[in-house]
Amino acid sequence: MIAASCLTLAAVHLLVWLKDRSAKANGIFAITALSTAAVAWFELALMRADTPELYETLHRWGHLAAAVFIFGLIGFTWTFLQAGRRWLGWVIVGLRLVILSLNFSPWNASFNWKSIERLETIQFLGESVSMPVGIHSTWSSLGDVTIIMLLVFVIDATASVLRRESTRTERKRAVVVGLGMIACVVIAGGSSILMHSLSAPITYLISAGFMMVVLAMGYELSNDLVKASQLTRDLQESERRNDLAAKAANLGLWMWDVNKDVIWATNSARQLYGLTGSAPGSLERFLQVVHPDDVLSVRQAIERALSDGGDFEADYRIVTSAPQEKWVHAQGQVEFDGHGTPVLLRGVSIDVTEKRESRLQLGRLQQEIVHVSRVSLMGELSASLAHELNQPLTAIMANTQAAQRFIANNQVDLDEFREILKDIVSDTTRASDVIRNVHTLVKKGEREMSPLHLNEVVAQVVQFLHCDIVGRNITLNLDLAKNLPSITGDRTQIQQVLINLLLNAFDAVGANPVPQRQVSLVTVGENEAVYIRVQDTGLGIEPEHLESLFQPFFTTKVSGMGMGLTVSRSIVEAHGGRLWAENLPGSGARLSLTLPVASR
Numbered sequence: 001m002i003a004a005s006c007l008t009l010a011a012v013h014l015l016v017w018l019k020d021r022s023a024k025a026n027g028i029f030a031i032t033a034l035s036t037a038a039v040a041w042f043e044l045a046l047m048r049a050d051t052p053e054l055y056e057t058l059h060r061w062g063h064l065a066a067a068v069f070i071f072g073l074i075g076f077t078w079t080f081l082q083a084g085r086r087w088l089g090w091v092i093v094g095l096r097l098v099i100l101s102l103n104f105s106p107w108n109a110s111f112n113w114k115s116i117e118r119l120e121t122i123q124f125l126g127e128s129v130s131m132p133v134g135i136h137s138t139w140s141s142l143g144d145v146t147i148i149m150l151l152v153f154v155i156d157a158t159a160s161v162l163r164r165e166s167t168r169t170e171r172k173r174a175v176v177v178g179l180g181m182i183a184c185v186v187i188a189g190g191s192s193i194l195m196h197s198l199s200a201p202i203t204y205l206i207s208a209g210f211m212m213v214v215l216a217m218g219y220e221l222s223n224d225l226v227k228a229s230q231l232t233r234d235l236q237e238s239e240r241r242n243d244l245a246a247k248a249a250n251l252g253l254w255m256w257d258v259n260k261d262v263i264w265a266t267n268s269a270r271q272l273y274g275l276t277g278s279a280p281g282s283l284e285r286f287l288q289v290v291h292p293d294d295v296l297s298v299r300q301a302i303e304r305a306l307s308d309g310g311d312f313e314a315d316y317r318i319v320t321s322a323p324q325e326k327w328v329h330a331q332g333q334v335e336f337d338g339h340g341t342p343v344l345l346r347g348v349s350i351d352v353t354e355k356r357e358s359r360l361q362l363g364r365l366q367q368e369i370v371h372v373s374r375v376s377l378m379g380e381l382s383a384s385l386a387h388e389l390n391q392p393l394t395a396i397m398a399n400t401q402a403a404q405r406f407i408a409n410n411q412v413d414l415d416e417f418r419e420i421l422k423d424i425v426s427d428t429t430r431a432s433d434v435i436r437n438v439h440t441l442v443k444k445g446e447r448e449m450s451p452l453h454l455n456e457v458v459a460q461v462v463q464f465l466h467c468d469i470v471g472r473n474i475t476l477n478l479d480l481a482k483n484l485p486s487i488t489g490d491r492t493q494i495q496q497v498l499i500n501l502l503l504n505a506f507d508a509v510g511a512n513p514v515p516q517r518q519v520s521l522v523t524v525g526e527n528e529a530v531y532i533r534v535q536d537t538g539l540g541i542e543p544e545h546l547e548s549l550f551q552p553f554f555t556t557k558v559s560g561m562g563m564g565l566t567v568s569r570s571i572v573e574a575h576g577g578r579l580w581a582e583n584l585p586g587s588g589a590r591l592s593l594t595l596p597v598a599s600r
Contacts, residue, residue: 006037032072038065040207047129084157180216274320291317508538535590
C-alpha cells in the first residue's frame with residue numbers, strides 16, 4: 001500500500017516536472033516518493049527472505065534507496081521551503097556517502113550487520129516475518145548520528161521559515177512539511193535504533209516513517225497544483241478581458257520569448273499585422289510584414305532595447321493585404337533573468353495611421369496660417385516697401401536719362417558712362433535684393449532647417465525695416481553678442497518672428513515724443529541656448545493681457561488681426577524654443593525668445 005501510494009504521487013509530480021523543468025521541487029519530490037516506494041518494496045522482501053544471503057543482499061540495496069530518500073529530503077527543503085543550512089545538509093550527504101561505501105564493503109554483510117548467522121520467524125501484524133540474528137557492525141552508531149543531524153537540520157529549517165518575514169502560506173507549509181519530516185525521522189530512526197542498537201524483536205518499518213513526510217510534501221505540492229489550476233483559469237479570464245479592452249482601444253498586445261524566438265500575440269495584434277492562424281510566430285515572420293524601408297530601424301530599436309536594457313519604442317509601416325499602408329506605433333519593455341540576460345520583450349502596438357495623417361494635416365494647416373500671417377505682414381509693410389523700391393528705381397531712371405542726354409548732345413565721355421552704368425548696376429542690385437527679400441518672406445513652402453547665425457539674421461531684418469525705422473523716427477539700439485553660437489532653423493520664419501516683434505515695439509512707442517521712441521534688440525548666448533530680447537519704452541502691457549497676447553485673434557491694435565504673436569510663438573516652439581512677454585520696471589515691455597544652439 002505504501003509503495004503503490006508513493007508510486008502514484010511520484011508519477012503525477014514527475015509529469016509536472018517533465019512539463020515544466022523549472023518546477024524543481026516537484027522533480028525532487030518525485031525522486032523522494034520513488035525512493036520511499038523502493039524502501040517499502042525492500043522491507044517487504046526482507047520480511048519474506050528465506051536465507052541469510054538473500055537478506056544481506058536486500059539489506060545492502062535497501063540502504064541505497066534510503067540514502068536517495070535522505071538526499072531528496074534535503075534538496076526538497078532547500079528548494080521548496082527555501083530554508084536549511086547548506087553546510088549541515090552537505091555534511092549529512094557526505095556521511096550518507098560514507099555509510100554507502102561501508103555498506104558495500106566486502107568485509108561486512110551490510111552497513112548494520114557484520115554477519116548474519118540465521119533468520120528467525122516472528123509474528124508481526126498477524127503475519128510470520130523473517131528477523132535476522134547475527135553480529136551487529138561497529139559502524140551502526142554512525143547511522144544514528146546522521147539521523148540525529150537530519151532531525152536538527154529539519155527543525156532548524158522549519159524554525160528559520162517561522163522567524164523570517166514570510167507569508168502565512170509559507171509559514172503553514174513550513175509547519176506541515178516540518179512536522180512530517182520530524183515524524184519521519186522519529187519513526188524511521190527510532191525503529192532502526194530499536195532493531196540495531198537495542199536488538200528489539202521487530203522488523204524494519206522505515207517506509208512508514210518515510211510515508212509521513214511524503215504525504216506532507218505531497219499535500220503542500222498538491223495545494224500549489226490546485227492554486228496553479230485556479231490561476232490558469234483566472235489568467236484565461238483576465239486574458240479575455242484584456243483582449244476585449246485592447247480591442248476596444250485598438251491595441252494589440254504581444255510578447256516575444258527571446259530564447260525560443262516565439263512571439264505570442266492577441267487576436268487584436270494578429271488582425272493589426274494581418275497574421276492568420278493562431279500558431280505562435282517568430283521575429284523573422286513579424287519582420288516580413290514590416291515595410292522594407294523600416295526593417296533596419298526596427299531591428300536597431302530591438303537590439304538597442306536588448307543591449308541597453310531600456311524600453312523598446314518604434315514607429316514603422318506594415319504592408320498587409322489591404323491596399324493602404326498602415327503606420328504602427330509599438331512600445332515595450334525587456335525582462336531579464338537573474339544573470340542579466342534578456343528573456344522576454346513584452347509590448348503593445350497601436351494603429352496610428354489616422355493619427356499620423358491628422359498630424360500631417362495639422363502641420364499643413366499651421367503652414368497655411370503662417371503663410372497667411374506672412375502675407376498680412378507684407379500688407380502692413382507695403383508702404384515702406386514702395387518707398388524702399390522707389391529710391392533705386394528713381395536713381396536708375398535719372399542715370400538713364402543722363403546717359404541719353406550725353407548721347408543726344410554728342411558728348412560721349414567713356415569714364416562718365418562707366419560711372420553711370422556702375423550706378424545703374426548698384427541700384428538694380430539693391431532693388432533686386434528688396435524684391436528677393438519680399439519674395440522670400442511671402443513664399444509658401446515647407447520649413448527649411450539650416451545652420452543660422454542670429455546676428456546675421458538680425459542685420460537682414462534691420463535692413464529690411466530700414467525705411468519703417470526712418471519713417472517713424474525710431475531709434476533702434478542693437479546690442480549683439482560677439483561669438484554667438486549658431487542655431488538650426490528656418491531663416492524666413494525666424495525673420496518673420498523678429499519682424500513681428502520689432503513692428504509691435506515700433507507701434508508701442510509710436511505715441512511717444514520722438515526722443516523717447518527707443519527700441520532695443522539684444523542677443524545673448526547662455527547655457528547652450530541663444531536669447532533675443534526686444535524691449536521698448538512704451539506704456540507696457542496690461543498684466544491680465546500678458547498671456548492673452550499669444551492667443552489667436554487677441555489684439556490691442558485697432559486694425560490688428562491678433563495672429564502675429566500667436567504665429568510667432570508657434571514658430572519658436574516648433575524650433576524647440578520659448579517666447580514670452582513681461583513688463584519692465586517703470587514703463588515699457590520686453591518680449592524674449594530662446595532657441596537651442598545647433599549642437600542640441
